[in-house]
Amino acid sequence: MTLPDLKSDCMNCAALCCVSLVLDKGPMFAIDKAAGTPCPNLGKHLCTIHDDLEPRGFKGCTLYDCAGAGQRVTQERFNGESWRDAPELLPAMMRDFANLRPIHERMTMLVAAETYSLPPELEARRAELLRKLSRLWADTTEQKAAFDAFLSDMRKFVDR
Template identity: 50%
Template sequence: MTPHLSADCSQCAALCCLALALDAGDSFAIDKPAGLPCPNLAGHACSIHAELTEKGYPGCVAYDCLGAGQRVTQELFDGLSWRDAPKLAGPMITAFAGMRAIHQRLELLVAAATLPLSDSDEEIRKAHLGKLSDRLEPQIVAAFPGSAAESAIDAFVRSLRRYVSRG
């Protein structure tokens, strides 16, 4: 079964608010290095969520982890949080980066189902989808960015261009 590809912040440990860097400008009101909790974070919730755009954070409104945050929190860390166990912050940040890359590929593989794929390409699509949808071990998730598995999926997705009409 394919994981949900939309964020459910109630099932996450605010990983985007911890793991991602913010650069002051049009999208974010402040500079924040990766690994430092956002100053607007209260527990696992944004204290200015209803006013993000007005307060200079339209980038937060636009961001979607595609469900990677809740999958890391619930599947890899059994609902634990870096807030309750600070030693988990580093491993959760690493896992979040890997899971975001995995969920980006899942989104592409799900979208590819709308193409008129050959039987062999559909089998390959389903195989990749299955590998990324199964329960994953933290070390697999952490190692996914830059891995042979990521490269194989990217090459497969690029090969699907032949199914897209250009006019």
């Protein structure tokens, strides 16, 4: 099974986290920022204080990972285009990023679960979930329920 890249690749992303996400001023972020507003520290697509995030009050940015959703939305949904050059794309890019990130996070967890030598039934469910999630661009109630059920059964297996 070929999975999408589950590691963030900022060079191939249109800085979707730095424009999409809300920042709340406090221990994690030095400023308040609304969703859909580019962070003032953002260059065209890269952070201008990347090597200095924590001392500048942006520890939250060092802890964040899009699990590969950002570059996938940029490259596969928008052909590498950016809201910087085409601002009308921003709402759709933000929507797709918000939809895809939880799916990529779940795939990351399912990939990590491979290390547990699961019994065949759980392993089959893990592989099936990965296969289905890798095709989705937005969550479905059915997939959420299947993932939650898998996680619950996996916890029982790990806690035995």
